[in-house]
Amino acid sequence: MSPVLLSWTSAQVRAAEEPLLASGVPLMERASFALAGVAARELRALRGRVAGSRVAVLVGAGNNGGDALFAGALLAGRGVRVDAVLAAERVHESGLAALVRAGGRTVLLGAEPGGVGAVADVVGDADLVVDGLLGIGARGGGVRGAAGELVTLLGERRAGGGGPFVVAVDLPSGVGVDDGTRAGPVLDADVTVTFGGAKPALLLPPAAAAAGRVEVVDLGLPLDAQPAVVRLEPADVAGLWPVPPPDAHKYTRGVLGVVAGTRAYPGAAVLVTTAAVLAGVGMVRYLGDVADLVVARRPEVVTGTGRVQAWTLGPGVSPEDAAQRRRVEHAFDGIVHRGEPAVVDAGALDLLPAHVGPHVVLTPHAGELARLLGERGGRDDRVPREAVEAEPLRWARRAHELTGATVLLKGAVTVVVGPHGVAYAQAEAPPWLATAGAGDVLAGLLGAMLAARDADVHDDPTLPAALAAGAALVHGHAADRANPGGPVAARAVAQALPATVAALLAGRS
Numbered sequence: 001m002s003p004v005l006l007s008w009t010s011a012q013v014r015a016a017e018e019p020l021l022a023s024g025v026p027l028m029e030r031a032s033f034a035l036a037g038v039a040a041r042e043l044r045a046l047r048g049r050v051a052g053s054r055v056a057v058l059v060g061a062g063n064n065g066g067d068a069l070f071a072g073a074l075l076a077g078r079g080v081r082v083d084a085v086l087a088a089e090r091v092h093e094s095g096l097a098a099l100v101r102a103g104g105r106t107v108l109l110g111a112e113p114g115g116v117g118a119v120a121d122v123v124g125d126a127d128l129v130v131d132g133l134l135g136i137g138a139r140g141g142g143v144r145g146a147a148g149e150l151v152t153l154l155g156e157r158r159a160g161g162g163g164p165f166v167v168a169v170d171l172p173s174g175v176g177v178d179d180g181t182r183a184g185p186v187l188d189a190d191v192t193v194t195f196g197g198a199k200p201a202l203l204l205p206p207a208a209a210a211a212g213r214v215e216v217v218d219l220g221l222p223l224d225a226q227p228a229v230v231r232l233e234p235a236d237v238a239g240l241w242p243v244p245p246p247d248a249h250k251y252t253r254g255v256l257g258v259v260a261g262t263r264a265y266p267g268a269a270v271l272v273t274t275a276a277v278l279a280g281v282g283m284v285r286y287l288g289d290v291a292d293l294v295v296a297r298r299p300e301v302v303t304g305t306g307r308v309q310a311w312t313l314g315p316g317v318s319p320e321d322a323a324q325r326r327r328v329e330h331a332f333d334g335i336v337h338r339g340e341p342a343v344v345d346a347g348a349l350d351l352l353p354a355h356v357g358p359h360v361v362l363t364p365h366a367g368e369l370a371r372l373l374g375e376r377g378g379r380d381d382r383v384p385r386e387a388v389e390a391e392p393l394r395w396a397r398r399a400h401e402l403t404g405a406t407v408l409l410k411g412a413v414t415v416v417v418g419p420h421g422v423a424y425a426q427a428e429a430p431p432w433l434a435t436a437g438a439g440d441v442l443a444g445l446l447g448a449m450l451a452a453r454d455a456d457v458h459d460d461p462t463l464p465a466a467l468a469a470g471a472a473l474v475h476g477h478a479a480d481r482a483n484p485g486g487p488v489a490a491r492a493v494a495q496a497l498p499a500t501v502a503a504l505l506a507g508r509s
């Protein structure tokens with residue numbers, strides 16, 4: 001089993017399976033054997049034993065149900081009492097035969113006296129549920145029909161703290177496999193055993209939260225296509241971070257220009273510049289109305305115009321403020337004509353030119369992205385914040401299409417979209433990070449990375465997306481380091497950056 005880093009769409013997985021199935025490789029046998037192993041391990045952890053425990057197997061019409069039935073048969077062979085709930089009239093034939101041979105019992109959902117409620121009681125009382133209702137054949141929109149009712153009832157039990165431990169087969173049933181949506185009944189899992197490689201729903205919000213711990217079973221699939229969605233892991237930071245060579249000087253390490261803060265919102269200027277300085281940029285050049293305050297808090301910062309390698313624009317900036325607007329527009333001049341990379345956040349999002357390149361990274365939260373789409377897109381792009389939250393990958397992609405920029409969409413899971421279909425989903429941030437000013441810290445941190453790597457960004461249009469995902473990872477780790485398991489202030493996140501980066505570079509995180 002390997003960690004979840006790369007995910008492939010259902011079509012990519014099917015294409016990879018095809019040649020193996022054609023040559024008779026027993027993929028389902030491998031999948032169900034691994035699945036039964038995970039279920040047995042969990043039973044041992046829950047009950048202290050495997051034999052004598054009770055497992056309910058939920059069986060849909062497809063091969064996902066087949067995996068579950070074969071795994072159920074293996075468990076029954078080890079002395080587990082197995083009840084299989086058949087959610088369709090026709091289920092995987094040889095899987096069903098194997099289960100019955102091994103002594104497993106079956107109920108047909110809908111035919112049971114007492115209806116779905118009675119079946120939910122049986123399933124709810126099991127030690128462990130194997131969810132084989134839907135896998136990569138799911139059409140989205142949640143689990144339909146009587147199985148959907150069963151899933152809803154089990155969800156209510158789980159919400160009340162009483163539900164059984166759930167092991168999802170390949171995916172939690174009901175999620176949108178490729179888009180990570182959650183648009184109907186979904187059976188939340190404690191563990192998801194996924195086959196061949198992860199699927200986008202296991203990394204993307206909101207579906208990813210339904211997966212619990214994800215374990216990838218290597219089936220030997222030739223998954224050599226570009227992954228659909230990637231999650232960077234701590235070890236990837238060393239390859240992205242601008243570590244200064246021995247002969248570095250401050251200009252080779254990059255100068256970041258910052259347009260942030262106003263008299264009304266001075267804190268944003270302090271947080272952005274603090275984060276950039278502590279992320280180790282060569283120099284920060286601050287342009288704005290609160291230079292006195294910024295320099296008092298961060299004496300390293302210089303003020304006034306001059307050459308920069310990259311920009312962070314927008315935190316605490318109001319587009320109605322004429323002076324700030326002029327400074328942002330002047331910066332966009334260099335961004336468009338000289339290709340200077342930039343982070344465009346908050347107030348500067350309203351001032352973005354019609355079309356930019358991927359060297360510009362937009363960092364909206366869902367509300368800001370909804371506004372941007374409404375202003376720049378057609379009628380179908382006028383969606384509320386909730387629609388962005390329900391389908392973050394889709395709408396971040398749309399914003400990339402409309403603007404040409406790399407898009408980092410902030411949230412509990414941060415989604416990044418760049419050119420050539422690259423997409424990342426980073427989930428390191430503790431919920432404590434949802435606090436005012438945290439976004440300003442991210443904008444300063446990412447600006448520092450872009451300033452140091454401006455030449456590389458010029459050569460590789462997909463690099464800003466990787467750097468943005470790396471910044472989200474570092475940001476999340478810094479929040480955790482600032483106060484593990486407890487509240488954090490944005491400034492404390494910035495202050496944790498030096499030690500966080502050192503730990504990540506040393507492989508200690």
Ligand SMILES: NC(=O)C1=CN([C@@H]2O[C@H](COP(=O)(O)OP(=O)(O)OC[C@H]3O[C@@H](n4cnc5c(N)ncnc54)[C@H](OP(=O)(O)O)[C@@H]3O)[C@@H](O)[C@H]2O)[C@@H](O)CC1
Nearest residue numbers: 027028031061062063064134135136137138139143144170
């Ligand atoms: N290929 C292999 O050898 C291997 C495959 N493997 C396993 O196979 C799984 C894929 O199997 P699969 O392709 O049979 O699809 P699967 O997800 O079981 O369900 C399709 C059925 O569900 C139905 N359905 C769809 N949406 C629905 C909804 N919302 N609510 C209710 N029903 C819905 C749909 O009906 P339809 O909508 O078409 O009328 C159809 O009948 C994969 O995830 C992995 O576990 C592994 O063993 C490795 C080897």
Ligand SMILES: Nc1ncnc2c1ncn2[C@@H]1O[C@H](COP(=O)(O)OP(=O)(O)O)[C@@H](O)[C@H]1O
Nearest residue numbers: 410411412429430431433434436437438439440
């Ligand atoms: N529930 C959550 N769990 C973890 N991180 C979160 C959550 N909600 C928001 N965040 C993170 O907190 C930061 C908030 O940024 P933002 O909304 O721009 O705030 P501000 O504008 O006040 O700085 C982002 O990095 C975002 O990804």
Ligand SMILES: [K+]
Nearest residue numbers: 131134169171
């Ligand atoms: K499933």
